[in-house]
Amino acid sequence: MLRVQSLRKRYGELEVVAGISLAIRRGECFGLLGPNGAGKTTTLRLCLGLIGPDAGEIELMGEPVPLRARVARRAVGVVPQMDNLDPDFTVEENLLVYGRYFGLPDATIRARLPELLEFAGLAGRAASRIQTLSGGMRRRLMLARALVNDPELVFMDEPTTGLDPQARHVIWDRLRQLLAREKTILLTTHFMEEAERLCDRIAIMDRGRFIAEGTPRELIARHIEPHVVEVHGDGLDAWSAAEGSRLASRLERSGETAFCYTTDAAPLLASLERTSGLRYLHRPASLEDVFLKLTGRELRD
Amino acid sequence: MNSYTLPRLSVRFVPVWRRHFLVWTKLAAPSVLFNLADPTIYMLGLGFGLGALLPEVGGVSYIAFLAAGIICFSTMNTATFEALYSAFSRMHVQRTWDAITNAPLALDDVVLAELVWAATKSCLSGLAILVVVYALGVVTSPLALATLAVVPLIGLCFGALGLAITALSPSYDFFSYYFTLVITPMAMLSGVFFPLEQLPVPLRIAAEVLPLAHAVELVRPLTFGALPENVLLHVTVLLAYAVVGFYAATVLLRRRLAS
Numbered sequence: 203m204l205r206v207q208s209l210r211k212r213y214g215e216l217e218v219v220a221g222i223s224l225a226i227r228r229g230e231c232f233g234l235l236g237p238n239g240a241g242k243t244t245t246l247r248l249c250l251g252l253i254g255p256d257a258g259e260i261e262l263m264g265e266p267v268p269l270r271a272r273v274a275r276r277a278v279g280v281v282p283q284m285d286n287l288d289p290d291f292t293v294e295e296n297l298l299v300y301g302r303y304f305g306l307p308d309a310t311i312r313a314r315l316p317e318l319l320e321f322a323g324l325a326g327r328a329a330s331r332i333q334t335l336s337g338g339m340r341r342r343l344m345l346a347r348a349l350v351n352d353p354e355l356v357f358m359d360e361p362t363t364g365l366d367p368q369a370r371h372v373i374w375d376r377l378r379q380l381l382a383r384e385k386t387i388l389l390t391t392h393f394m395e396e397a398e399r400l401c402d403r404i405a406i407m408d409r410g411r412f413i414a415e416g417t418p419r420e421l422i423a424r425h426i427e428p429h430v431v432e433v434h435g436d437g438l439d440a441w442s443a444a445e446g447s448r449l450a451s452r453l454e455r456s457g458e459t460a461f462c463y464t465t466d467a468a469p470l471l472a473s474l475e476r477t478s479g480l481r482y483l484h485r486p487a488s489l490e491d492v493f494l495k496l497t498g499r500e501l502r503d
Numbered sequence: 504m505n506s507y508t509l510p511r512l513s514v515r516f517v518p519v520w521r522r523h524f525l526v527w528t529k530l531a532a533p534s535v536l537f538n539l540a541d542p543t544i545y546m547l548g549l550g551f552g553l554g555a556l557l558p559e560v561g562g563v564s565y566i567a568f569l570a571a572g573i574i575c576f577s578t579m580n581t582a583t584f585e586a587l588y589s590a591f592s593r594m595h596v597q598r599t600w601d602a603i604t605n606a607p608l609a610l611d612d613v614v615l616a617e618l619v620w621a622a623t624k625s626c627l628s629g630l631a632i633l634v635v636v637y638a639l640g641v642v643t644s645p646l647a648l649a650t651l652a653v654v655p656l657i658g659l660c661f662g663a664l665g666l667a668i669t670a671l672s673p674s675y676d677f678f679s680y681y682f683t684l685v686i687t688p689m690a691m692l693s694g695v696f697f698p699l700e701q702l703p704v705p706l707r708i709a710a711e712v713l714p715l716a717h718a719v720e721l722v723r724p725l726t727f728g729a730l731p732e733n734v735l736l737h738v739t740v741l742l743a744y745a746v747v748g749f750y751a752a753t754v755l756l757r758r759r760l761a762s
Contacts, residue, residue, distance in 0.1 A: 252604060273607065276607045295525065299521070
């Protein structure tokens, strides 16, 4: 579906994509994770042939990119990060006009409309103006628009950013439906939960490079201790110095909270039980812990 | 991808043009009203108001003289507005271009569609002005209908120049410079409102290179029912601005959006 080899892209002094390789197989969901500015969106734009790489090779749907990117995009759907629906059009017109960009006859597009609207949960809203749609509806319409050409591979750039939990779960459900239909998905996200739920494979990207790759389980098993105890409250400093740093295999401090990583949580929990004033939460390690370990806790803006 | 290769012209631009047309049909009523009202106000205000103070200009009444100027001036403005404000909003604000280039269309297709659409808008505006000048009885010759062959050239010329400015623009505010420094002085130097002979010689020579002056040279005889002279020269100048402007716009937009 998509094969990328040693891809590089530089803007001035900054190497935004610094030599990445990946191969996406039919039917899988591949997640590109990374903090803001990691190079995720630039990678997508390179793969779509919208910008030219400085070095490296890209093959999309069997076509060399950017040379034959336009042809390759016939079998690709794209859901961009920013809403770019046509505000002057109705729901139906947005789909119709977009289908024409693929050279599809109006009759073909119209025949697909009921299914697309149903998929987007917008049946009955065909004649609604875009301004009357909620954020979640717009995002679903963007997804439907990306499917108007019945693509094999769908690119999604942060598909649920800015959505409320209800709307996010609906999008996740739709993406699972697409995967069940043997569609292939490449998505970028900085929601670990999203990646953990949907992705077969993940690459964590930072400063233009892949710093880890694998299934969500593999990444957790490979990079992090299985138990996390988050501790906060009065006397945290004293406890950390006396007990925490000794009992945890790794202790990270972020603001008023200490994150204790360990393979055996029992001694930590026993110690915390004995210490009054501290509150704690014991949970299994998640992809977010891996992400924070690998990309650091400092802000990226 | 080399930004300097020649624009790749393709009929792929047609669905994009149809998109712009569909938007226009939704806003057609105010748009047509504007197309009719704008030249009417100029013709009545300047033509009758100022014209009453003036003796004949070039052997005709001032309002009859003005008709050709307004046809050129208004169609220039229509194409310019479309290529500046509307194209900028599609490119930068609504991100319509991004949506289109995610489909199997290239940036070149989008730019060509913008150019042809700007010229289309010019034609719609030119048609409206002709209705006005015939209705006012300012123009009577059927030969004036031949201006409709000139208007697309004006539209292509100023659409292309406008797109090149849009390619350089960081925001809407930037367009004021273009109007103040280019469009308005050009209108004064191109024989729109008064004959070029009124200008000192250096300015008359400067006018020789202005596309609007050449458009006026083509249109004015037609509104009097006469055939213009030096047609080849005037058409060539307008086309040259269109071609160079379109190439510049394409290169600048590729550099802005696709590098």
